Amino acid sequence: MERRDFIKNSCKACLGVACSSVLVTLLESCASLPVYKTKAVNGVMSVPVEQFATTNTVIASTTQLDYDVLVIKKDDGTYKSLLMRCSHQDQPLTATASGLFCAAHGSSFDLDGNVTKEPASTPLVSYKTIVETQLINIYIK
Amino acid sequence: MKKTGIFLCLLTVALLTNAQILTREDSLANGMTMTGKNTVLSGYGQVKVNYDLRQETGEASLTRNVLFVGHRFNDKIVFFSEMELENAKIGGGAASGELSMEQLFLKIDINRSMYLVTGLFIPRLGIINENHLPTTFNGNDRPFVETFVIPSTWREIGVGLYGQPRSIPGFNYSVAVVNGLNAGRFQFGTGIREGRFEGNRATASNIAITASALYYYKDFRFQVSGYYGGSSGLPKIEADSLQLQSGLFGTPVSLGEANIQYHSNGWQFKALASAVSLPQAFSINRAYASNTPEMITGAYAELGYNLMYLGKNKPKQNLTLFCRYETLNLNYRLPVNGINDDFQKKQYIVTGLSYLPMHGVSFKLDFVYSHTGNYNKELYVVNPYTTQRPFYQDNSYVNLGFGYSF
Numbered sequence: 001m002e003r004r005d006f007i008k009n010s011c012k013a014c015l016g017v018a019c020s021s022v023l024v025t026l027l028e029s030c031a032s033l034p035v036y037k038t039k040a041v042n043g044v045m046s047v048p049v050e051q052f053a054t055t056n057t058v059i060a061s062t063t064q065l066d067y068d069v070l071v072i073k074k075d076d077g078t079y080k081s082l083l084m085r086c087s088h089q090d091q092p093l094t095a096t097a098s099g100l101f102c103a104a105h106g107s108s109f110d111l112d113g114n115v116t117k118e119p120a121s122t123p124l125v126s127y128k129t130i131v132e133t134q135l136i137n138i139y140i141k
Numbered sequence: 142m143k144k145t146g147i148f149l150c151l152l153t154v155a156l157l158t159n160a161q162i163l164t165r166e167d168s169l170a171n172g173m174t175m176t177g178k179n180t181v182l183s184g185y186g187q188v189k190v191n192y193d194l195r196q197e198t199g200e201a202s203l204t205r206n207v208l209f210v211g212h213r214f215n216d217k218i219v220f221f222s223e224m225e226l227e228n229a230k231i232g233g234g235a236a237s238g239e240l241s242m243e244q245l246f247l248k249i250d251i252n253r254s255m256y257l258v259t260g261l262f263i264p265r266l267g268i269i270n271e272n273h274l275p276t277t278f279n280g281n282d283r284p285f286v287e288t289f290v291i292p293s294t295w296r297e298i299g300v301g302l303y304g305q306p307r308s309i310p311g312f313n314y315s316v317a318v319v320n321g322l323n324a325g326r327f328q329f330g331t332g333i334r335e336g337r338f339e340g341n342r343a344t345a346s347n348i349a350i351t352a353s354a355l356y357y358y359k360d361f362r363f364q365v366s367g368y369y370g371g372s373s374g375l376p377k378i379e380a381d382s383l384q385l386q387s388g389l390f391g392t393p394v395s396l397g398e399a400n401i402q403y404h405s406n407g408w409q410f411k412a413l414a415s416a417v418s419l420p421q422a423f424s425i426n427r428a429y430a431s432n433t434p435e436m437i438t439g440a441y442a443e444l445g446y447n448l449m450y451l452g453k454n455k456p457k458q459n460l461t462l463f464c465r466y467e468t469l470n471l472n473y474r475l476p477v478n479g480i481n482d483d484f485q486k487k488q489y490i491v492t493g494l495s496y497l498p499m500h501g502v503s504f505k506l507d508f509v510y511s512h513t514g515n516y517n518k519e520l521y522v523v524n525p526y527t528t529q530r531p532f533y534q535d536n537s538y539v540n541l542g543f544g545y546s547f
Contacts, residue, residue: 094313094357101357
């Protein structure tokens with residue numbers, strides 16, 4: 001490789017890295033969904049109600065499940081829990097404040113777990129979710 | 142005889158039970174991730190009747206049938222495979238179909254935010270490449286830009302890393318290394334499509350790197366992706382004799398693509414632009430006389446509306462009226478030893494209806510209008526057959542068919 005090409009390619013690479021860093025910083029500045037790590041005891045995951053003080057969606061994570069669970073606070077004050085696993089081919093889903101999306105094949109789901117875009121054809125797995133003494137209990141078994 | 146029949150039935154039932162063959166719904170009901178090993182059968186396909194309004198001829202074909210088999214070895218490693226039969230039949234006739242593996246890979250979970258795939262897989266390039274089930278796109282045919290500019294479905298052997306950092310909700314990325322292309326098989330008028338190996342004894346001495354960034358924001362999905370790889374995997378002595386650059390990225394091919402999609406309240410919109418660059422097209426033409434272009438470009442935009450939303454909130458059925466405009470130029474820029482053909486400048490308008498009475502089944506009716514530049518007579522048949530059809534720059538077709546996925 002000639003010196004001129006080397007300098008040109010190096011500059012391009014640096015520019016690419018710089019642009020990527022700026023893009024990542026910009027994206028990080030977007031409101032992120034909080035992640036709450038917890039343990040399931042006797043098949044029940046618990047998330048404190050206070051986690052929803054400033055948001056309507058929290059990702060609950062436990063090592064006892066292979067996928068995270070999106071916990072959604074509904075307008076009527078009840079809660080819904082959805083397993084973040086695409087019902088099409090079990091890919092992990094991306095959650096945003098407006099729904100859940102599968103980056104692999106394009107399926108999307110609303111915050112009730114219903115399919116809004118194929119190829120998925122069945123709703124997401126949801127768990128019974130009950131508020132008990134300031135804890136949101138998610139029954140995963 | 143009767144006893145033998147009963148025995149065979151019982152044996153079949155026993156084998157099926159032991160093999161734990163489940164439908165997707167069964168696997169969900171049984172909690173696939175909680176209970177361990179499972180095998181899943183699934184599939185998709187489409188049937189189409191095409192009518193050429195200019196020539197007043199029609200063709201009916203079972204376009205494709207794909208059988209999916211997946212198996213979960215444990216909670217970290219999953220096997221995926223898709224075997225595709227195109228046009229119903231292989232062998233035994235002149236106009237034969239094709240049997241091929243569309244995908245065959247292992248998915249290995251690293252953690253909840255990252256996984257690896259290795260084997261024959263489809264990198265994230267464009268929209269249709271990964272999302273090609275017939276129930277997910279409008280029209281009987283896949284967009285022409287994603288057939289001739291991005292050669293979907295483009296699968297190669299390699300390893301890919303996919304992820305979604307938790308600190309950036311909505312953001313997904315992928316990086317993959319796959320085998321390269323074969324410049325010796327490029328055909329004028331089909332872009333780089335014929336240069337794909339698709340897992341069939343690919344040269345691994347030339348490789349390619351692909352990467353994508355995907356971001357969901359509200360009802361929008363933004364994606365950019367790229368490909369850079371070598372197209373000459375020949376031994377050095379052979380490449381030298383053809384005056385081609387060999388090595389990992391020798392005789393390079395690069396492809397860039399950006400797309401946007403929007404879905405909300407029955408409205409759907411998507412747009413995609415892509416370009417392929419072959420900076421050493423001159424050398425490829427000198428070696429293979431294939432009239433390979435230096436650059437290929439294409440773009441399309443599609444707008445659709447689910448008519449079932451008229452008067453209903455969140456309807457269960459889908460009747461989408463859509464219109465798509467496509468433009469592509471398969472010889473956008475030629476090297477000095479290339480020959481221009483305006484026929485490769487193509488525009489399409491596709492409009493029609495897609496009716497999904499339920500998830501997984503789609504009935505499709507569409508009208509395709511195509512306009513091309515005039516063809517370069519020097520590039521085609523010198524002494525035409527007496528039955529050769531006259532050339533028209535404007536043509537139109539009607540397609541009727543259905544697709545399914547389960």
